[in-house]
Amino acid sequence: MTPLEFRHAVRNGQFRLPTAGQCGAYAQANLVILPQAHADAFLLFCQRNPKACPLLAVGEPGQWNVAALGADMDLRADVPGYNIYRDGQLASQPHALHDVWRDDLVAFAIGCSFSFEQMLMDAGIALRHVEQRRNVAMYRTHIDNQKAGPFGGKLVVSMRPMKARDAIRAIQITSRYPAIHGAPVHLGDPALIGIADIAQPDYGDAVAIAADELPVFWACGVTPQEAIREARLPLVITHQPGYMLVTDIPNASLAAF
């Protein structure tokens, strides 16, 4: 299936599952949709926190067909599941946004680790959570995000256990892709970034770390969702974690070198 065919399947209600592994050669995106009144501050938040919030595209106010993300795009219906937050609280989880769409809504598409996971697996690096068909383990760190307007909060990281040799190779591979979180932000001792118990992720599923492995931590696209909840805005719409927007952007085209 092409990304366009996949989006049509989503739009028609034929696909309502997590998108991991779908159209693996193409970038998937985290989605944040905000009223124009808060869009400039959120854009600045992304600029100041580029490892957690690398922007693939930003729409114009009211625009749901953002061509930079793909042909015949409809951001109101092309994601298998949305979270609607009102005053910082999760209010509903619809499959489409036609009822709530407004002419002042601005869409932000943020790079997603599904893209670099594909490249790691292509390089022969096994990913335990993929093998075990679990969601990746994610943790809130003690690292403050750089603030912008109402947006702040702590950096959230995803963790993948690896042997040192694979960790070194993974750093090389992901360094080429600043648009999909880039190089890891930490590896080794979790306590050094404020993770008290590696067996208790704040999001996703725990995986075991073998004696000959290091935990390797990447900045995570859940970070902006934390910042958004803390900002307690009247209305914010996001994708549901794991239910991403599949774009027409080839992952390979995002290589910085």
Add this chain to the structure above:
Amino acid sequence: MTPLEFRHAVRNGQFRLPTAGQCGAYAQANLVILPQAHADAFLLFCQRNPKACPLLAVGEPGQWNVAALGADMDLRADVPGYNIYRDGQLASQPHALHDVWRDDLVAFAIGCSFSFEQMLMDAGIALRHVEQRRNVAMYRTHIDNQKAGPFGGKLVVSMRPMKARDAIRAIQITSRYPAIHGAPVHLGDPALIGIADIAQPDYGDAVAIAADELPVFWACGVTPQEAIREARLPLVITHQPGYMLVTDIPNASLAAF
């Protein structure tokens, strides 16, 4: 001082110290000089162990003015100290090779970590052994080199303690320089590569590793000296560890990308 001026100072007996920090923008080299009868096997050993033995240049038999390494080069006198091995035993440590030079001797110049240390420091990464004016700590691992002819032995690594963030940056920086050992071969638990006691290096000086640091291990140019000693050839000449050949090759020109 230019590299040529520095080499002239060495040649004239005005400089007989370790070369760390001299002509920092230019590549320094490990030197191995062998009779032609063993040169092909040693070339193959370098090809099969490129992380420990990245070749900057190989001379013709008898050639001591290898232009690829610098102008007015004299490999018989431009290194501040030589080791002469006979039958695998250190036989003498002269300051020049005029007495022992032969028309069948072939010189190999191998990249040196002094080059990437300069780049790490330029990037703001502090190196403890440099701060403490010690030699870098080096360890024999349990990792077998790929054999070629009489050459084999174990991989020797150098170790630098770093915070995780600096280790990630150091992997990015050194990955650009395959000609000077490239990316690390290991980081974290020393036991996983056969190092029983990190406080007891096999060469060089121990440095402390802080609680918030990881030991980061690079393949080391001492590896071929181990292989050469084990091969017990009638005659091999090397530089003395730390007393390197200063070349005219700008470090920056060695970047692979």
